[in-house]
Structures are given as structure tokens and as C-alpha cells.
Amino acid sequence: MRNGFRSVCQPKCRSSADGAKIESYRVYSARGYAGDDCGNRYVLRLAGRNGRPAETRILTGRLHATEAAAASDFETATKLHEARISTKLHIPRPVALLAGELRLVLYDFDPWMNLCEFFTHHGRIKTLRRIAARVGLGLAKLHCSQVGFRGAEVDFVREELRTMVVRSENYLHTLACGPDLVNRFHVAAQRIESRAAFDRERTLSPIHGALGWDCIHYGVDGRFYLYRFETCRWSDLGLDLGGFAADLLCFTLASYNEEAYRISLDAFLEEYNSEAARPMDKGDLLPYIALALVERLRRAEASAKADAGQLLAALDAVLTVRPSVPERAAPH
Numbered sequence: 095m096r097n098g099f100r101s102v103c104q105p106k107c108r109s110s111a112d113g114a115k116i117e118s119y120r121v122y123s124a125r126g127y128a129g130d131d132c133g134n135r136y137v138l139r140l141a142g143r144n145g146r147p148a149e150t151r152i153l154t155g156r157l158h159a160t161e162a163a164a165a166s167d168f169e170t171a172t173k174l175h176e177a178r179i180s181t182k183l184h185i186p187r188p189v190a191l192l193a194g195e196l197r198l199v200l201y202d203f204d205p206w207m208n209l210c211e212f213f214t215h216h217g218r219i220k221t222l223r224r225i226a227a228r229v230g231l232g233l234a235k236l237h238c239s240q241v242g243f244r245g246a247e248v249d250f251v252r253e254e255l256r257t258m259v260v261r262s263e264n265y266l267h268t269l270a271c272g273p274d275l276v277n278r279f280h281v282a283a284q285r286i287e288s289r290a291a292f293d294r295e296r297t298l299s300p301i302h303g304a305l306g307w308d309c310i311h312y313g314v315d316g317r318f319y320l321y322r323f324e325t326c327r328w329s330d331l332g333l334d335l336g337g338f339a340a341d342l343l344c345f346t347l348a349s350y351n352e353e354a355y356r357i358s359l360d361a362f363l364e365e366y367n368s369e370a371a372r373p374m375d376k377g378d379l380l381p382y383i384a385l386a387l388v389e390r391l392r393r394a395e396a397s398a399k400a401d402a403g404q405l406l407a408a409l410d411a412v413l414t415v416r417p418s419v420p421e422r423a424a425p426h
Contacts, residue, residue, distance in 0.1 A: 170323040183232025205311035230366035262388035278413040282381040305337035336382025
């Protein structure tokens, strides 16, 4: 690893092609707050030049399952970083793909906590609303950008959405959740397909494509970062918004109540719609939230970190129209 790291740590993006000599480095396995799949930390000591002292730099390495995924992650992150689309939700600077390990992408940032951990340790409704609004504005900037992601035809996206809906319905039938929940999901999901059919010529947007709170990180520099870019593409922006709102619902139901969810969701959508080319209201967002929750349920089977009971409760809540009944006081 040492020879490969020294010889090929020449970035494929111009922003880090400084040619600085690596005097030494250490690799720290992800633990604690860093143990949330961000990746190992690489602490480099770079030789000083032109009379300046040596510099220490911390990189985060993300190891992908395939070289193709790593290449997509690196290429997309480079485009987004150079576009500087938002000051609210930053893009970490990708600095290298290593020739010795083409599945590894190195980023010039040091994440501390993902968004769920951040809210757990900063548990005020005021903070939840403020950061939800920040993310909403950041996503609007992404969706309005013209970053050169891989494209897709409208018909392809419609088929993609239909496949997701059918897969989710089939999965719900395998659970012991009763036909009522399945039927309510079916009714909600039909709205996604109807919206796509009605708005056949709508403009697709550049999206993250797999957005969740594990893709938003608070760095040691006090900034919030969007992370994991291999699924970025032109598609339906509701997938991103539904992913964020699904995790917001799960968190607030577990920590506060439905009123806290509504307050935070309103702040998220208000800021998003203030900049979005195509605003989204809560009624149109609902089926995307339900779809995201079922996708998380499917993944929960293989993840010890996921709480299937919590996800089912959130799915039931989002598919149920009822007045709010506070279950736990929400601190302000």
C-alpha cells in the first residue's frame, strides 16, 4: 500500500495537482462517530516547499464494491465540487483515485457525524428546523443546477418509478402488516405514476439518487456536506425529497412527535420551494416518502443498524390522515 499510495497519489482533478511530497502517512480505521461508513482516515505529512513548514492533511477514503462505482463517485463529485452549487450543503473535494486500488476514492474532508447523529446530540427543535431548511435550500440548488450527470429519457424514468413501486408493493405483501397498509400504499403510489403520466414532458432534474441522512455529514470544520455520489443522475427530484423526509419522519417519531415532524418538514419545503424551479407540496411529496420508507424496509433485513418496527410505524403514520396527538414534549 505504501508504494502505491506514494506513487499514484497524483489527483485526477486539477484542484490538488500540487505535487507535494508525502513524507509519511498513517491510516486510521473508522471508529466511533467515524464508524458510519464514511471511510478510513488517511493522515498525511506533506513536505514544506519554498521555505514553508510541513503540512498535515487529513483525507477520507471511500472504498467501493466496484471500480465502476468508484469512477462514477469520483467523476460526479468532481463536477459538483467545481460547480460550487451551494454554500449551505457543501461538496467535499475529491482528490484522487489510486492506481493501486481503483475502488478507493480519497476526499479532502474529515466528517465527524452524519445528520442523524448530529440531531441526536443537538436535540432542539429550533436546530432541527434550521438544518432541515438548510438542506432544503441545498437540494434546490442541486436540482436547479445543470451539472453534467448521466442522462435519462422521461420514459425511462417513468419505468424506473413504476419498477420501484411494484417492487415495494410486492415486498409489503411478504410482511405481516395486513392488507390495509398495503392498500394505502398502493393508493399513494398510484399518485407517483399518475403524476409522471400527466406531466409527461416535465423537465428531469439532476438528483443525488439515494439520499438519506447517512449521505449528509457534519465535518470537523463546522460545515455540512453531501456525500456518496455514484447514484447521481437526471431523474425525478421527488426521490431526493422523499428520502430526506422519510428519515426526518423516522427521527422525529422516535425522538419527539408528529408535530415536530410537520414543523421541520414545513421548514424544509419552504426553503426548497423558495429556490426550486419546480416546487413540491406536501401532498405530492407523500407518496415519495412512503416509497423511500419501503425501500429502507427492504434494506433493513440485511442491516443490524435499521429498525424495521420504526420504519413500519413511520410508513403507517405517513399513510394515515389524522390529527396530531403529542406523545413527547419537544424542546425548543
